[in-house]
Amino acid sequence: MKSVSEHHSSENTGRALPLITGNQTFNSVTEAVSRIAERKTTMLWLLTFGVTGSLVLILLGSIGYLVYEGTGIWGINIPVGWGWAIVNFVFWVGIGHAGTLISAILFLFRQKWRTSINRFAEAMTLFAVICALIFPTIHVGRVWLLYWVFPLPNSMNLWPNFKSPLLWDFFAVSIYFTCSLIFWYVGLIPDLATLRDRAQTRIRKVVLGVLSLGWRGGNRQWKNYELAYLVLAGVSTPLVLSVHSIVSTDFAISIVPGWHTTIFPPYFVAGAIFSGFAMVLTLGIIVRKIFHLEDFITIKHLENMNMIMLLTGMMVGYAYGCEFFISWYSGNPYEAFTFVNRAFGPYAWAYWTMVTCNVLVPQVFWIKKWRTSIAVMFVASLLINVGMWFERFVIVMSLARDYLPSSWDYYSPTIWDVLTFIGSFGLFLTLFLLFVRFAPIIAMSEVKGVLPQADPHHREPQTQLERTH
């Protein structure tokens, strides 16, 4: 369903759309965003929370049973030592890419349209990385000894093996999570202070008072704050690229045909941005609708994201093609077989699902009408998420047929694989629900910064809009 402003904007053909619509004032922005965090809990929220909370219980139950019984409850075997757990890990880490990309990289590139979506995109990143971290933790055979991968001093002088990409992975993801958390929190401070100032109850006053770290909005505070934010953006930017590059080395370092390729780091990063934006879009469309934020998250924002997905989707498609070409060009019969097997072997259904969702579906965004259609982009974003999950599945399943045909086997998940995955969605959505209930879901201070009245020169709207491009 289109709001009035969208109708209005689509009539404005040929002109760039305004970032924030509805003639917002500083106060109306504050009101619109703060109201969501301050109003009474709605029935809808409680119902949804009940559903996602149940899924969290399923996740906890599945993990408990896994720890009690052993990884044998999953479908993994020899040769397929990694199954859904690792697929899910890469899937969630990938989703966790968009937030930091939006907040850090787009910030550095002065893409002001980011301000409406960066807050919940970052939150989504954190929650996705939390979900991601669950999987490598629980997938090991002896969870209770996993701390051995930490470089802890011990009397045996035993160190972890720094050659292992799993160790790099551990460092990369945990650093990424830490930086993303700090970045998100620093961005929250002025808005938390706003909420603190509006707080009615004692508890809110104390909690928000502590969380807002004494923010008063003074000039010096703003000066230091913006510098700190810039520095954090600078620190986070390489991490966006590094974390999925490192995750890709989990595969690329090995000698498994289909894993052992140098294209993996850029291919994984592109895929991660692709899937991350798809997830931001999915959530953004829902949040926008439910909380009536059409003036803040305008069709322009969504269209921009669609264009990024079109770009990264084609990068991913290029990587698929490139893999095929190289497997033939290398003259390596094992590689060649692996890729023929992907397209025509027992997992061909997964491969073609992936190609359809990731390469064909984003092509609809060439057409402006579809690119700006909420229904089209919502369905597309869901399909892209499915496709990106299958991409990781297809990659991991290279294990099923490697060098010696004698040890080939077929992998199929068990109910526990499925429940754990569904449960991780439950955790993700639960955390997201808590976020939309209690935190300012749009960066008020930043949005105010891109309102026309924030511009001291107070130019005409068109001119101000042109600057954003």
Added chain:
Amino acid sequence: MNDDLKPQSKDYWRSLDELADTPQFREFLHREFPKGTGEELADKNNWSRRNFLTLMGASLAMAGLASCRRPIEKIVPHVVLPEVYEPGTPIHYATSMPFGLDSYGLLVKSNDGRPTKIEGNPEHPSTIGRADIWIQAAILGLYDPDRAKNITHSGKEVAWDDFVADWSTQFTKFSANRGQGLAVMSEQFSSPTLARLKEEFMEAFPSAQFVSYEPVNDETIYDGIEAVAGARLQPLHSLHLAKVILSIDSDFVFSETGHIVDAMGFADGRRVHSQQDEMNRLYAVESAYTLTGSKADHRLALKPSQVGGFVLALARELSSQGLSIGRFDAPSANTADTGIDQKFVNVLAKDLLASKGQNVILAGRRQPAEVHSLVFALNEALGNVGQTVTYIAPLDRSESSTTGLEKLVADMKSGAVETLVVLGGNPVYTVPVEFGFADALKGVANKIQLSSHHDETSALVDWHLHQSHFLESWGDGRSLDGTVSVIQPLIDPLYASVSDVELLALVASGKIVKGYDAVRETWNSFITSDFENQWRKILHDGFVPKSAIGIITPKTNASSLAASARSLASVETGRELELVLLPSNLYDGRYANNGWLQELPEPINKFTWDNFAQFSFRTAQRLGVATGDLVKLEIAGRSINIPAWITPGQANDTIVIALGYGRKNVGSVANDVGSNAYLLTSAKNSGVASVTKIPGTHFIAQTQEHGTMGGFELGDPLQEKQKRPILRENTLSKFRENGLLFPLHPEIPTQQSIYTEPAYTSDLQWGMTIDLNACVGCGACVVACQSENNIPVVGKEQVSKGREMHWIRVDRYYSGDLDTPEIALQPVTCQHCENAPCEPVCPVGATVHDDQGLNVMIYNRCVGTRYCSNNCPYKVRRFNFFNYALEIPETVQMQKNPDVTVRSRGVMEKCTFCIQRIEVTRLKAKLETRNVGGDEVHTACQQACPTDAIVFGNIKDPNSNVARLKKSPRNYQLLEELNTKPRLTYLGLLRNPHPELEMSTES
């Protein structure tokens, strides 16, 4: 926490209460205190704390004793320690294992009174230090928790004295009537003591019957030889002397009598290490696709009814090419009718004539007597007798006799048998159903059975006596060549059981005779002087050296030969579907409750925990069945439901089924695994079978699902084109021309490692070679490894998920077309790569290299990421997906090798090159201040291998066998192109086709 116990018990006993309440503990209490304590437990109101403590104390003391079972006489510590005995140090004892008419000389390792591992006795001619799957798995049979544990009468537990008292009244009765109405049915044996007791029995009861029967027997071989040579002679083969070997439906490398020695001799003729070396040529004519067929240079798949025609055709061809076969007068039969490849026969005859005196024809036990008569005559005419085949007149035997059995069953039915003693064996399960043994048993008033398990027969008998395992009883045996061996116990009977010797002695004499005394009494006749010292030496050696029976040179009776030939010519060959029953990994079913053998993949088709009705591809197509479909097989009114399986290369229009499955109420392992093919057996002929597809599919557990080296299905044109250089093979003639093994990888670039490679400075650098020419794929290495390295049995479901735990496996690859594919076999275990891909990827460094070139796995350090396994191109690593060790029964725990860790769940494991054996040898050498010999360490797989295909040793010692073999032109690395530098290398496979036949197959 048991609520009933709460009020009586104080807080500080809470943990013991909990302990007492576990089901295992309750079960234990019931077992240890069968009557009194059970009642006390049931009546919980009577529990006082004092009672409870008394019980607990006693139970814990008993638990302590039960875990270190030793002979009672030795439970007092040695005041003066025997010279050889050190606590913790294993001792090897020589003994032997009775197996049909053979007796295998063994060395058994005993750890502090527990036998833990069986090896062949290197001095003994029946094993020459090697083993087969059944020898290796026998140790598990000893500790089988499902063994019968007491004597029962009509299902109720009774004492041995009750049986003895009952028998003494019977003995008096039968002594009076010369044994009228008394019958003994035994398994076949070759044992001086049992033979003596049988004689005593027949003397005491001249009118009694004594019948031996086993379902897998060599009756037709002896019948055939008797028909033409006039005596039931035992043929012995010296295959190492043969240049040309013709196997007529004889799986002599795996399941025929004497297969260990025959496999060894066969492999000895195939050790080609230079381009000049000679190699034998094997022709195989068979219906099923057996391991022998897989080793054949030329294989002809024929229906069972065509095999006789083939032998006749061969004899005719030989005689037309100038061989005089006595006064053999070949009846003319048209070979075109029987569908035999005339070219094959022609070339084979030429080859046999060219190698007179240096070839051998072996016929298998499934062939009728007439074939064996003809084979006997052919071997004689070809000058092989005395060379590659010799004959002895066996002694002390009781051969299986189907005619004897038939008479016994008839007598049972008519009520002429009053008392039947089943001395081992399970006739209700194994006797052909048409005899109606189970019904006949109803006509017998008093039925006594001695068997290790409560089996199908036990349910129908009055007295059931639990039989001792050969590792816990005294006895003796003669090997095929007549060598006399002693069976000495390594442990007191676990369940105070009765041995066959003891029962037969009681039956024959009416007195209780200890097995030890019975054997010594027999051996008084072998040992002429200085009995005690000689006896001690024999116990040490395990057998009497040079006690083989002298060979004789029999002559063919020409007229009986002609009769045999005529009878063969009259066999109908037009039958539609013929049944072939094979002994399986479970042999005839006696090892059905052995988890190691159930989980050992069937050697050709690689299925586990199952048997199938196997069809050739074409026959399956014609019948419209596929692997996994359920079918109903019907022969002469008898029928079974069984899943179907397609075995490429099997003779068309045959149904092959493995025996030994479909057991009921025998044990937790054997019950309801597979289908009982005995229900189709008939003593006369296999009859016409009909196959009907019935609804449903079968759950399959297979260890190898892909059969070809290209990864494509057999018959796919891409398969030959995209063959991977995994199992390299060439023909002997081409190898002689260019010294190469094919297919070679097109190009293997010079590769470098990005990591510094270790220097491997130690003087000991371990390596292994596996000779694919010698390997016959029997699986002895797999079971030996399982026994040595405490490898768990995971069960059918886990195997079907791809989680079998075997550290060594035998890969099978098909090549060629669907009708006549070739099979190549390749044992694969950890390659101990110098550049091991598993090592750098482990985040905690749980798998690393030691300075002796071993890729070692540190279980303690492993967190279980499974990345090492993903990155292993050979996929030899095994993961403990569950805590398999928790499921090891209490008795089986006694089998575990104390030198090898039992792995917990979540831990990766793999072949260690038997590092525990390396360490023991190194320590020994260190104490003796000397260097470890290059060939001094034997891995378990190597030691068990009947063909010496596996050689292990120090590759840095240029004189070691392994170092010399690695210089062979056949030596190659598996997946060499990956630059893993494996320490395990393979000696490529050579085939030796006859030039004329090779041409015809190529064109």
